[in-house]
Amino acid sequence: MKIHEYQAKTLLTQYDIPVPKGRAASSSAEAGKIAAEIGGRVVVKAQVHAGGRGRAGGIKIANSPKEAETVAGQLLGTRLVTHQTGPEGVPVSKVLVEETIESARELYLSILIDAVSRLPVMMASEAGGMEIEEVAQSAPEKILKIHIDPAIGFQPFHSRKLAYGMNLNGVQITEATRLMANLYRLFIDKDCSLAEINPLVVAGDGRLLALDAKLVFDDNALYRHKDIQELQDREQEDPLEAQAREWGISNYVKMDGNIGCLVNGAGLAMAVNDLIQYCGGRAANFLDIGTLNNPTRVVNSFKIFTADPRIRAVLINIFGGMTRVDVVAQGIVEACKQTDIPFPIVIRLAGTNLEQGQRILAESGISFIQAKDFYDGARKAVEAAKGVVK
């Protein structure tokens, strides 16, 4: 789960990690007021769940409270399009108004879980302020890494390796040591999957400050962090994805095609998307229905398909294991009874309780295209979307 920069900075503050003075505002008047409190030049930053804000015009400098009010007004209520968002962009409903910091150096610091060593890894670099992937490409030797054994946790020697490695000196070593230990404590306490400070600046006066911060949390651990759950901003999600989640379909990802997909299992769902492309079509979505005990999620999936104007055909591919085929069939029939389905439906069923499922479909009288196997389903869905088969 992602959160906004201003929320991440509040958490950093709770963990004694210095951040620039500032606050979030939801209106231009409020932004002006915060700017007046701070005094002098301020930076106004659009709060969205996407990188590349600077280049997209989402970060602006204001020299006076009046100007802060103006630029906040230009950002609030708009949708920001960056290289990480789709062309529709993401809504800006808050801006962060902060003091400007004169920086002597821009560094990079992050913690994430390394899948190879299966340990948390802290990464630091002197080349902060740019995307770390670019540094990894152009100058991998500039990225320092330490792996942290959970049995001993983060130790002072870890931070000395990174701090001296980044050519910090004097009091900065002590400050960096404290800051890194605090970031690790935050990472562990809150079950982060990524804690990133980029840039970590050395200010003109020698202080270390988190100028930008990104925190991502492990969805599987949210159950034990009520405080983090409350930080979720549903508005940042794609509207169809948000709607799907609300209807209990957590594994829905919008894609760019016109064939709606309903599949059980993540691997099979990806494979269905791949096979559609192999057959010359494009999937409108990835949808793993998960394990079903009742037909509700199938009915709700159809609601998403009918709400998606791009859909020209729907492919249902179910391999019953824990999920019973007859339950899925009930859901399909119920959905077709509830609303007029404006597109052809291709159905491929296999596995647990197949006969019962087929009987339910046959007796319902609903119109659908039957597929005999995986490949047949994808091929027929592609043809149906082109209007070849009705």
Next chain:
Amino acid sequence: MSILVDENTRLLVQGITGSEGSFHTQRCIEYGTKVVAGVTPGKGGSKHLGVPVFDTVERAVAETGANASLMFVPPAFAADAILEAIDAGIPLIVCITEGIPVLDMVRVHRYLKGRSARLIGPNCPGVISPGKCKAGIMVGEIHLPGNVGVVSRSGTLTYDSVSQLTALGIGQSTCVGIGGDPLPGSTFADILKLFQEDADTRAVVLIGEIGGMMEQDAAEFIKCGMSKPVVAFVAGSTAPLGKRMGHAGAIITGTAGRASEKIKALSQAGAIIAPNPAEIGLTVKKILNSK
């Protein structure tokens, strides 16, 4: 022969009295698996589905000689249950549970270091050696005893692939679901090594997906340590970038998380790539016929 589980497996089920635990334990018993014990703290001394239930894994092992554990413990308690099984000296632990926090698994992996237990999963369908033992939630009937090993990160895609094999008359030695979590207990390379050493396995099907580096590690092993043919498929060629992979997470593996990179690595290592997920069975058939 087969790998991991066979007719000598004495299975213990952790979380046997829960609804999923009950349902699947029953199915395993019907398949012919020797389920010798269940563990549910607080229910020791009772019987469930005709199986004696114990409060602790240690007690269950001491009294029944269980040598493998199948786990249906809810995510918040699953890591602790795995640690308990490791501590009790169970050599094979199969964890079905989906949704275990990653940091819990970091601690589990730390505890596994230097100990002999092998963990399969979490978030996996389990392991089956057709005709001998089913320690998992897969549908038993789609399997056929034979000589092709299957190892996969997916559940239902594996069922589909196994059905393709069975429909073509190609049986399986063992099918292993290593699970869809970022920190699996066993990797592709771990399982390939077991298949390489298994006299009854003639060829292996590997079903990977986007994210992580495991397919590349498997490719390394195929290049250096595998003489048996490997047929591979990697799901997610059409998956949008960045939807599941955190951007700083991509730094350690570079662009390695993409399906195209994994397919390239496997192909260069000598694996035969199935052209699409519906032709995994056919691809295996061609390989076996050409041998």
